Amino acid sequence: MKFTFAPETRPLDGYTIKRAIHRGGFGEVYYALSDAGKEVALKLLNNNLDVELRGVSQCLNLKHPNLVTIFDIRQDADQDHWIVMEYVGGRGLHEVMQDHPAGMPVSEVLSWLSGITAGLSFLHDRGIVHRDLKPANVFSDDGIVKIGDVGLSKYISESRRSAQTQSVGTVYYMAPEVARGRYGREVDIYALGVMLVEMLTGHVPFDGETTAEILMKHLTADPDLSAVSPAIRPVLAAALEKDPSKRTGDADELERQFRLAVGQLSAKEFTFASAKPLPAADSSSRPAARENLNAALNRGRSVRERSMAGMAGTWEPTVRFWNERVPTPLKWIICGSLFLLIMESGVLRPVAAGGLVGGAAYLAWRAYLSIFGKSAPKSTGMAWYGEQSAAETAAVNLRPGQYDIPVSDGSVRQNRATVPQPILPSARTYTPVTVRRIPAGQKAVDITSSMSIALLAVVLVTTAVHLATDLLPQPAHVAFFGSVTLLAAWALIVPCKIWEGRPVDTVMRRLTLGSVGLGLGAVAWTIKEFLLLTDHALLHAGDGGMMRDIPGGRISIASPDGIPTIAGFMVFFGILFAARRWWWHIDSFRKSRFRVSSALFTLAVGAMLTVAMPFPEALGATWALAISAVVQLSAGWTPPEERSLLPAPDTRSATPSQAPARHPGTMAPRATT
Amino acid sequence: MLSGIMNMAAAIRTSGRTLPVNAEFSGRKMSPQTRRTVPMDTGWVTECERYMLWIDGVGAWQLCIGQNFLIGGPTLEHQSADICLLANISRKHAALQRIQEDWFIHPYQQTVVSGRTVADRSLLKSGDEIRLGERVRLGFRIPSVLSGSAVVDFESSHRPAQSVNGIILMTDTCLLGPRRDYHICCPEWPDLVVLFRQDGQLRCRSKMSLKVNEDRVRESAALNNGAIVTGDDFRFRIERLKNLNGT
Numbered sequence: 001m002k003f004t005f006a007p008e009t010r011p012l013d014g015y016t017i018k019r020a021i022h023r024g025g026f027g028e029v030y031y032a033l034s035d036a037g038k039e040v041a042l043k044l045l046n047n048n049l050d051v052e053l054r055g056v057s058q059c060l061n062l063k064h065p066n067l068v069t070i071f072d073i074r075q076d077a078d079q080d081h082w083i084v085m086e087y088v089g090g091r092g093l094h095e096v097m098q099d100h101p102a103g104m105p106v107s108e109v110l111s112w113l114s115g116i117t118a119g120l121s122f123l124h125d126r127g128i129v130h131r132d133l134k135p136a137n138v139f140s141d142d143g144i145v146k147i148g149d150v151g152l153s154k155y156i157s158e159s160r161r162s163a164q165t166q167s168v169g170t171v172y173y174m175a176p177e178v179a180r181g182r183y184g185r186e187v188d189i190y191a192l193g194v195m196l197v198e199m200l201t202g203h204v205p206f207d208g209e210t211t212a213e214i215l216m217k218h219l220t221a222d223p224d225l226s227a228v229s230p231a232i233r234p235v236l237a238a239a240l241e242k243d244p245s246k247r248t249g250d251a252d253e254l255e256r257q258f259r260l261a262v263g264q265l266s267a268k269e270f271t272f273a274s275a276k277p278l279p280a281a282d283s284s285s286r287p288a289a290r291e292n293l294n295a296a297l298n299r300g301r302s303v304r305e306r307s308m309a310g311m312a313g314t315w316e317p318t319v320r321f322w323n324e325r326v327p328t329p330l331k332w333i334i335c336g337s338l339f340l341l342i343m344e345s346g347v348l349r350p351v352a353a354g355g356l357v358g359g360a361a362y363l364a365w366r367a368y369l370s371i372f373g374k375s376a377p378k379s380t381g382m383a384w385y386g387e388q389s390a391a392e393t394a395a396v397n398l399r400p401g402q403y404d405i406p407v408s409d410g411s412v413r414q415n416r417a418t419v420p421q422p423i424l425p426s427a428r429t430y431t432p433v434t435v436r437r438i439p440a441g442q443k444a445v446d447i448t449s450s451m452s453i454a455l456l457a458v459v460l461v462t463t464a465v466h467l468a469t470d471l472l473p474q475p476a477h478v479a480f481f482g483s484v485t486l487l488a489a490w491a492l493i494v495p496c497k498i499w500e501g502r503p504v505d506t507v508m509r510r511l512t513l514g515s516v517g518l519g520l521g522a523v524a525w526t527i528k529e530f531l532l533l534t535d536h537a538l539l540h541a542g543d544g545g546m547m548r549d550i551p552g553g554r555i556s557i558a559s560p561d562g563i564p565t566i567a568g569f570m571v572f573f574g575i576l577f578a579a580r581r582w583w584w585h586i587d588s589f590r591k592s593r594f595r596v597s598s599a600l601f602t603l604a605v606g607a608m609l610t611v612a613m614p615f616p617e618a619l620g621a622t623w624a625l626a627i628s629a630v631v632q633l634s635a636g637w638t639p640p641e642e643r644s645l646l647p648a649p650d651t652r653s654a655t656p657s658q659a660p661a662r663h664p665g666t667m668a669p670r671a672t673t
Numbered sequence: 674m675l676s677g678i679m680n681m682a683a684a685i686r687t688s689g690r691t692l693p694v695n696a697e698f699s700g701r702k703m704s705p706q707t708r709r710t711v712p713m714d715t716g717w718v719t720e721c722e723r724y725m726l727w728i729d730g731v732g733a734w735q736l737c738i739g740q741n742f743l744i745g746g747p748t749l750e751h752q753s754a755d756i757c758l759l760a761n762i763s764r765k766h767a768a769l770q771r772i773q774e775d776w777f778i779h780p781y782q783q784t785v786v787s788g789r790t791v792a793d794r795s796l797l798k799s800g801d802e803i804r805l806g807e808r809v810r811l812g813f814r815i816p817s818v819l820s821g822s823a824v825v826d827f828e829s830s831h832r833p834a835q836s837v838n839g840i841i842l843m844t845d846t847c848l849l850g851p852r853r854d855y856h857i858c859c860p861e862w863p864d865l866v867v868l869f870r871q872d873g874q875l876r877c878r879s880k881m882s883l884k885v886n887e888d889r890v891r892e893s894a895a896l897n898n899g900a901i902v903t904g905d906d907f908r909f910r911i912e913r914l915k916n917l918n919g920t
Contacts (some may be wrong), residue, residue: 007727007901007910019727019910031733031836039836089836142830 011076039087059151066119068148094135115145117255133191186244193239201227332359357468430643432587454634458486489630496586517577521570558614586635602628723914732838760831
C-alpha cells in the first residue's frame with residue numbers, strides 16, 4: 001500500500017503524521033500526534049467537494065459513545081481537506097469477522113449489534129443517514145463499538161464508480177433502492193441486515209464475481225438465509241426486504257426482533273410478555289399526549305438500553321448464560337437433578353424428585369400455553385425481557401425519545417430531546433416496596449383469582465409429590481397434604497395481597513403472618529385428626545429435634561411416640577410463616593413470577609425447622625417448598641414491562657395507582673388507542 | 674547522572690537483592706553502548722534501547738533491545754520502566770530477562786503467571802499470561818523458532834501512554850512479514866524483513882529490494898533514529914525513544 005504522506009510530515013499545523021492507518025473509500029487515514037502528544041486520526045479527503053464537506057460539517061458536533069468523534073475539519077497548504085477525528089485503537093469488525101470464517105458466536109454478534117444500533121439510532125434520530133455502514137466502518141475500542149465515517153457518505157455513488165478498482169466491499173451492503181438514488185434511513189437498516197448475516201454465517205448474503213453481479217442480486221435475488229437458524233430468518237428477511245417501505249422500521253426494532261428471535265432459540269420466557277407499553281410516568285398527564293405515546297410505543301418501538309461496560313466480571317458470562325440462555329423449565333430440571341444428586345442418600349430425596357417432576361409439569365404447562373393460549377406474541381408491540389437479573393432489569397428501559405411520535409405537547413417534546421440518557425423517568429423499576437394505590441375492586445379481583453389459581457396449583461404440586469415420592473401413599477395423605485397446602489397458600493395470599501402497595505412494616509407483617517401460621521397449624525392438626533392419620537412414616541418426627549428434650553411447661557410439641565401435637569403443628573407453621581417475607585412472594589411487582597431461589601430458600605427454612613424441632617423432616621420440608629411454589633404460581637404478577645403507575649386521578653392523592661395484575665394463562669387486555 | 678545511578682544501585686544493593694547472572698549478562702554480545710551503563714542488582718542490568726516502529730497500514734510497535742526488560746507503572750520521574758504501562762502497578766513491578774536461551778520473569782510485586790503466583794525468578798514459556806497486580810494482563814509469546822525475541826501483547830486495556838499494538842523484546846532479531854509466526858505480522862507484505870543488531874547498531878536486511886531513507890539497501894543497512902524503510906508496497910519508520918536516564 002502506497003500512501004501520499006511520509007511519516008513525520010506535518011500537512012496540518014500542530015499535527016505530526018506517525019504512520020498511515022489504511023486507505024478507506026474516502027481517502028487515506030493517518031495516525032498522528034498533536035504537538036502535545038494527543039493521538040488523532042487524520043483523514044485526507046480525496047474528492048474535495050463541497051457537498052461532502054457539508055455532510056461532515058453537520059456531524060461535527062454530534063456526541064455519542066458509539067460514534068467516532070470528529071474533532072475538526074482543516075485545510076492544508078494545498079487546499080486539501082482533512083478531517084481530524086478520534087483515533088480508535090481497536091479492531092474493525094471486518095478483521096474480527098476474518099477470525100470467524102464460519103460465523104461469530106451469537107453473544108458476540110449481540111454485543112456488536114447493540115453498539116451499532118445505539119449509534120445508528122442516535123444518527124437516525126438526528127435525521128442523519130449513515131449511508132455507508134459496513135464492517136470496515138465499525139470498530140471496537142476496548143469493548144465499545146464505534147461507528148466511523150459518519151457524514152462522509154454522501155458519495156456512495158462516487159465510491160461505487162471506483163468500486164471496481166478499490167472498494168468492492170461497499171456494494172455488499174448497498175440497499176437496492178440506492179440504485180434509484182434513494183437514501184432513506186432504510187438504507188442503513190439494510191446494511192445492518194447484511195452485516196448481521198455476515199456476522200452469523202461468515203458470508204454476505206449477496207456475493208458475486210463483479211460489482212454488477214452483486215448489484216443485480218441486491219435488486220432481484222432473495223437472500224440465502226439457509227445457514228441461519230430458522231428463528232432468526234424472518235427477522236433478517238425483514239431487514240433485507242427489497243422494498244424500503246416493507247423493511248424493518250428502525251434499528252432498535254431490528255435489534256429487538258433479533259434479540260427476541262435469539263431468545264426463542266433457547267425457548268425463552270415470553271409467554272407472559274405482552275403488548276402493553278409503559279407510559280412515560282411523568283412525561284405528561286394530558287391524556288391525548290399519552291395516548292399518542294402509547295400508540296407509538298404500541299407499535300413495538302421499545303428498546304432496551306444496554307451497557308457493555310460491566311460485562312468483564314469473571315462470573316458474568318456464566319451468570320448471563322444461566323439467566324439468558326437457559327430456559328426456565330430447564331433450570332428447574334437442572335436444579336432438580338442436582339438436588340437429587342446431592343440428596344441421594346438423604347431424606348430430602350423425595351423433595352428433589354418433586355422439584356424435577358414439578359419442572360416437567362411446568363414445562364408441559366408452558367408448552368400448553370404457547371400452543372393453545374392466544375399468547376406467544378411474536379413481533380409486535382412487546383418489549384423483550386430476559387430472565388431478569390437485577391442489573392438487567394435496571395437497565396431495561398424505553399426510550400420514547402427516539403421516534404417520530406406525533407405529539408403536540410411541548411412538555412413531552414422536551415423529554416424527548418435528550419436521547420442517549422440511559423435512564424428516563426419511565427424506566428423506573430418497580431418492586432414490591434413501591435408504594436402505590438390499588439383500587440379495592442382491582443384488589444378483590446386479584447385476590448379471588450389468585451385464590452382460585454392456587455387451587456389448580458395445589459392440585460398440580462400435590463400430584464407431583466404424590467407421583468414422584470412415596471411420601472403420600474394413600475388418598476387420605478394426599479387430601480391432608482393438599483388441603484393444608486391450599487389453606488396455607490390462601491392464608492398467605494389474602495393478607496399479603498391486602499398489604500400490597502402499602503408501606504412495609506416488616507415486624508407487623510411478620511407478627512401477623514406468624515399468628516396466621518399458628519392458626520393454620522391448629523387447623524392442620526384438626527384435619528389430621530379428622531382424617532384419622534396416625535401414619536408413622538409420614539408423621540413420625542424421627543429422633544431429631546433439638547428442642548425435643550426442652551421442657552415446654554405444660555405444653556409438649558411432640559407426643560412420646562414422636563408425632564407432633566397440635567402445639568407442634570402450630571409452632572411449625574407459625575415460624576414458617578413468620579420466617580419468610582411472604583409478601584415478596586405474592587406481590588404483583590415481585591421480580592419474576594416464579595423464583596426458584598425463593599422456593600429453595602423456603603425449602604431450606606422448612607428443613608431447618610424440622611431439624612430444630614420434632615417435626616417430620618420430609619413432610620415439613622416438602623410443605624415449605626409446596627407452599628412457596630403454590631403461592632408464587634398463583635399470586636397475580638405484573639411483568640416488569642407492564643409495570644406502570646398511572647398518575648393519581650385526583651390531585652390530592654399523591655400515590656400513583658397500579659395497573660391490574662396478571663394471572664397465569666390470562667393475557668392483559670391490549671391497550672387500545 | 675552516572676553517579677546518581679551508582680548511588681541508586683548502592684541503595685538497592687543494600688536492600689539485599691542479588692542476581693547471580695549479572696556477570697553473564699555483561700559478557701554476552703553487549704554493545705559498547707549498553708555495556709557502559711551500570712549494572713544494577715534489581716535485575717535489570719541496563720535500560721534497554723527503546724524504539725518505536727511505525728508501520729504503515731499495520732500499526733505501531735515498541736521495540737526494546739536488550740536482555741532485561743523492566744515493567745512498571747507510570748512515573749513523573751526520569752527513571753521509569755522499559756515497558757511503562759498506564760496501570761495501577763508498581764514503578765518496578767516485574768522484569769523479563771533473557772538468560773541464554775530461556776526467558777524468565779523476576780517479580781518484584783504481586784505477579785501471577787498463567788494462574789500461579791510467582792515469588793521468585795521463574796521460567797516463562799511462550800503463551801504464558803502474565804498478570805501484574807489485580808488487573809493488568811499481558812501475553813507473552815515467542816512467535817518464531819528462528820529467533821529468541823519475544824512479544825508482549827496487551828490482554829487487558831492497559832497500555833503505554835500512546836497506542837501501541839504490542840511490545841517486541843528483541844534479544845537477537847525481529848522478524849517483520851506476512852507470516853503469523855513473525856514478531857510483527859504484516860499481512861500485505863510480500864516477504865520477510867529482518868531487524869538485527871550488529872556492532873551496537875540496529876540494522877535491517879531483506880531479500881526484497883529495500884530503501885532506507887531513499888538509499889537502496891545492498892546487503893543490509895543501518896537504521897538510525899528516524900530512518901524510513903520503504904519497500905515496493907510497504908513502508909515503516911523507526912524512531913528512537915529517549916532513554917529514560919537521558920542516554
